[in-house]
Amino acid sequence: MTHARFETRSIGNIRVHICPTTKFKTTTLAVLIQQELAPGTVTKTALLPSVLQRGTVTYPSTLDLKRRLDEMYGATLFGDVFKRGERHIIQLGMEIANEQYLKERKSLLSEGLAFFSEILTRPLSENGGFKDSFVQAEKKNLKQKIESLQDDKIRYAAQRMIEAMCENEPFALFNHGRVDDLPAINAQNLYTYYREVMDSCPIDFYCVGNVSPDEVVKLLTKNLQIHTEGKRKSIPGSPVTRAGKEVKEVVDRLDVKQGKLNMGCRTQITIQDPDYPALLMYNGVLGGFPHSKLFINVREKASLAYYASSRIESHKGILTIQSGIEIGNYDRAVEIIKQQLEAMKQGEISDKELEQTKATLSNQLREQQDRSFDLINFHYHSVLSGRERTLDQLLEEINQTGKEEIRRVAEKVQLDTIYFLRDQGGSTDAKN
Numbered sequence: 001m002t003h004a005r006f007e008t009r010s011i012g013n014i015r016v017h018i019c020p021t022t023k024f025k026t027t028t029l030a031v032l033i034q035q036e037l038a039p040g041t042v043t044k045t046a047l048l049p050s051v052l053q054r055g056t057v058t059y060p061s062t063l064d065l066k067r068r069l070d071e072m073y074g075a076t077l078f079g080d081v082f083k084r085g086e087r088h089i090i091q092l093g094m095e096i097a098n099e100q101y102l103k104e105r106k107s108l109l110s111e112g113l114a115f116f117s118e119i120l121t122r123p124l125s126e127n128g129g130f131k132d133s134f135v136q137a138e139k140k141n142l143k144q145k146i147e148s149l150q151d152d153k154i155r156y157a158a159q160r161m162i163e164a165m166c167e168n169e170p171f172a173l174f175n176h177g178r179v180d181d182l183p184a185i186n187a188q189n190l191y192t193y194y195r196e197v198m199d200s201c202p203i204d205f206y207c208v209g210n211v212s213p214d215e216v217v218k219l220l221t222k223n224l225q226i227h228t229e230g231k232r233k234s235i236p237g238s239p240v241t242r243a244g245k246e247v248k249e250v251v252d253r254l255d256v257k258q259g260k261l262n263m264g265c266r267t268q269i270t271i272q273d274p275d276y277p278a279l280l281m282y283n284g285v286l287g288g289f290p291h292s293k294l295f296i297n298v299r300e301k302a303s304l305a306y307y308a309s310s311r312i313e314s315h316k317g318i319l320t321i322q323s324g325i326e327i328g329n330y331d332r333a334v335e336i337i338k339q340q341l342e343a344m345k346q347g348e349i350s351d352k353e354l355e356q357t358k359a360t361l362s363n364q365l366r367e368q369q370d371r372s373f374d375l376i377n378f379h380y381h382s383v384l385s386g387r388e389r390t391l392d393q394l395l396e397e398i399n400q401t402g403k404e405e406i407r408r409v410a411e412k413v414q415l416d417t418i419y420f421l422r423d424q425g426g427s428t429d430a431k432n
Contacts, residue, residue: 003369003391006206006379009217012228015383016205016220018213019375027098027109027209028372029116032380033090034202034235037083037170043177044185044193045088047138049079051190052092054134055124065119072111073097077119084384085238085270085315086170090197092120093373098210109211110219117223121198129187130194139182146179150254153421157252157260158322161419164250165264171238171316199227202235204383208372237385238316240268243414250417253424258306260421261333263321265341268412271314271385275412277397278405282413283312284357285349285406286340287321291356293340298323304333315384319413327422334418344410349403362395 006017035045059065069075075096082089094116099108124131150156159174166172203226207216243266269279287294287310298308306324313320325333368374369391382388389397 003366004208004375005390007213009213011205011217011221011224013230013232014203014205014220014224014226014228016207016217017376017379017383018206018211018216019208019372019379020211020213021208022210023370024209024372025098025101026095026372027112027207027211028093028095028376029112030091030093030206030373030376031116031120032204032206032376033197034384035088035090035197036235037086037088037173037175039170039173039178041193042088042173042175043142043181044190045090045197046081046175046177047135047142047185047190048194048197049081049090049092050138050141051130051134052119052123052194053077053079054138055131056118057122057124058118060124068115072108072115073102075112075115077116081175083171083173083175084381085313087235087237087315087384088175092116094119095372100210109215113216113219114223117220117225121225123194125191127188129189129191132187135185135187135190139185142176143179143182146174146176149174149176153254153256153258153260154322154324157262157419157421158320160250160252160421161262161264161320161417162318164248164419165318165417169241171318200233202232204380206376206379208375237272238270240266240270240317242266242268243416247415248417250419252419252421254421256421256423259325259327259330259423260419261305261323261325261330261337262419262421263334263337263415264417264419265319265321266414266416267312267317267319267409268414269409270317271381272387275405275409276314276389277394278401278409279312279314280361281354281357281398281401282344282406282409283310283319284361285353286310286319286344289357289360291353291360293343293353294321294323294337297340298333298336302332302336304329304336308337314381330420330422338415341410341413341415344413345407347403347407347410349406354403354406358398358401361398365391365395365398 004019004021006019009016077094079092096112163172269275294308299305308323310321
């Protein structure tokens with residue numbers, strides 16, 4: 001089966017990836033900008049998407065922007081930041097109705113690309129900087145977003161485990177930045193930083209929908225008021241790191257009733273490596289799905305966890321295990337999770353586990369074809385890794401993966417850090 005494919009063009013030093021498809025009634029636009037994940041820029045980078053959505057030269061207020069979106073048949077606009085390994089990614093996206101399915105208008109793609117280009121390249125400015133009230137408001141919003149992390153105990157525990165595991169590595173940084181950085185950021189220095197990013201960082205523009213690639217490139221060339229000459233800087237990928245000789249154990253205490261037990265492993269495998277499909281299978285058998293070892297053995301059989309799963313960070317080569325447990329069950333839960341890691345190393349994988357994981361993982365990947373932003377995300381992994389692996393190729397490699405390939409991956413997986421978020425009491429039944 002042939003799946004959706006992207007055609008890549010260039011506008012100077014901007015890469016443009018276009019996926020012509022009749023699958024969707026909308027056209028999806030996205031721009032992805034790479035920056036290094038670094039202490040000096042992490043908070044400024046996190047601020048930019050929200051400030052850019054506040055107003056432009058033509059649409060100088062948030063109300064003006066919303067009115068324009070409504071005029072384009074209720075188009076939607078969003079922005080955020082995320083990290084892929086030690087790259088910090090700015091994302092702006094827009095979804096518009098496809099004009100071919102409308103009775104009245106013929107220029108919606110043109111209007112949408114012009115509007116989206118203006119959001120990116122013509123923000124409202126004053127006194128050599130962004131509009132100050134926009135920056136102050138978004139600093140306040142970002143502060144609340146960072147501080148609210150502690151209210152979501154699952155996400156908080158996941159971030160704290162990464163901070164402990166990757167101490168002194170850029171990956172430890174929270175993608176939304178640090179509260180302590182905010183006072184020093186103002187409208188002028190943020191605007192200066194924005195110009196540096198737009199002039200020097202790698203930019204990838206995406207368009208998915210029933211469109212002509214030639215027309216998209218023509219319209220972008222006309223509307224993108226951006227520096228496109230010369231080379232853009234190269235953002236390095238993440239170094240593959242081995243676990244320390246001893247497993248770190250970290251305990252935090254907060255006012256919680258349910259403990260959060262998170263464990264971090266170094267896999268020594270990234271998305272660039274030939275073993276990556278086998279790593280996906282390893283994660284699927286271990287904890288990626290409801291039929292996986294962690295769910296069955298920790299939650300179902302031992303009744304020790306409210307949830308138990310695992311996930312991989314494919315650009316950093318990290319696998320994380322997350323579970324919610326009764327605080328007194330800490331020692332037993334750690335023991336059983338370690339048993340599952342050891343079972344993987346011993347190749348203790350049943351035929352049923354193997355086949356269920358292949359089927360579930362393959363279906364999960366195929367379902368991404370039904371969502372335009374998932375298509376973009378899948379392709380962008382190839383851009384970042386420098387290794388193109390189409391969905392058809394990945395599905396075939398997964399299908400060819402056997403128990404021995406998974407066992408080989410398991411031998412590389414090293415437990416690095418055990419993190420436990422527990423109550424503020426002094427119970428001796430759990431790690432204290």
